[in-house]
Amino acid sequence: MIFTPKTEEELRTIFVASCVESAANAVGCPAREMYGRMKRIGLIDNYIWKFYDTLHTQSREYVTEDVLETLSLWEKKAGIKEEKGEGIC
Numbered sequence: 001m002i003f004t005p006k007t008e009e010e011l012r013t014i015f016v017a018s019c020v021e022s023a024a025n026a027v028g029c030p031a032r033e034m035y036g037r038m039k040r041i042g043l044i045d046n047y048i049w050k051f052y053d054t055l056h057t058q059s060r061e062y063v064t065e066d067v068l069e070t071l072s073l074w075e076k077k078a079g080i081k082e083e084k085g086e087g088i089c
Helices: 008-027 031-041 043-049 060-077
Strands: none
Touching: 008 031, 008 043, 008 060, 031 043, 031 060, 043 060
């Protein structure tokens, strides 16, 4: 098998995907729904991608908790509320 080095953009994209998947798994919702929430609030471009250099050096557990906390704070700031009985997604 030949090793092909990844570009910086590919590495960041893989990291973003892993953040979405980990956050979705942590709260028990489909990754597609978690992606939608993150994209709608701008978390992917303005937090995960922007702070990749710092975030990717942290543990998976830390990043997952941090991303979920940031998502919640940004949604509250934007006036987006979780509907009762619907779960986090």
